[in-house]
Amino acid sequence: MTVGATVVTPYGGAEAMPSTPTTTVGGVRRRLLLRRVVGAVLTSVGLLIVLLVLFVYAFTPLVAGRDQHRLLGTLTSSSQNTFALTKGTMPAEGRPLGVLRIPALGLSQVVVAGTSAKDLVSGPGLMPGTVLPGEQGNAVIAGRRTTFGGPFGSIGTLHRGDVISVTDGVGAFRYVVASVRTVPSGERAFGGTTDDRLTLVTSNSSLDATGLEMVVSHLVGRSVVTPASVSHAIPAGERGLSGQPLAAASALFWALLFLLAAAGTGFALWRWRRPWPTYLLAAPILLACGLFVVESVALMLPATV
16 A cells, blocks of 8 residues: 655645555564574574584594594403404404504504595594505505594695504504505505505595595515405496485585574564573584584594595
8 A cells, every 4th residue: 555645735736745655563573583593594594514523633633533442442451352363354444453653744644444434533543445455456545634533634734764663463564654644535545565664645625635645665574364355346436536325415414403493593583572581492402413514524524524
């Protein structure tokens, strides 16, 4: 509905003023609701980005440190893994199999079986399809460059002649670094060899991982022959540049719940007009959904990032 006004001119005549739209109360309320919802969503997204940065650079190292402590306790308190390795069989994926030490980097890490994104959360992993350290052939150990403590973040600074030692169920072995280089991704980087070597790999970049940084070292002394000393094809998801397969779907699911919770917070602020009680009720829900989002995003990243 529109209304008009009439004014008197200096000559005594009347002139109609242009009609102007009437601002309804409902329109004001809708605009206020929209503003509250959009503001709550944008603020929550900004906080989610901050949470992601904190999770990657502050929280994931704590997770890796906790897992390393647990794995070392498992490795030293039980003879089950040693017995299995002595018999020439690999432990189950994610289980500890030995300890890797690099004195030049001050690095000491428990190595697990497997190199999927989930496996490398706990520490470096032995790539499936390659031999155990100390056996005949090429043993490949992959580790993260930045996230979850970034145990392999400095392997590119190693020099020819640096010593790497590995202790596992088949013995204690010493390797000497021969070369450090960057290679494209692919199984050809981890193929079988005529000599006995240990290859350490991580991503070539912390942001855009298109290849792998590789440290090749040669065994000092004689290798051990066990029934497990056979190389096999390396699964695509274990080559260091793939994330957790279902992480993207998980991240999308939790992100949608997070956005719905943020929109609901904006609606509650408009409806109740009580900011602090609303924030106190919404914060635990937003924090829980946000943590699931950033955890899923971290697992989406290549396993060696």
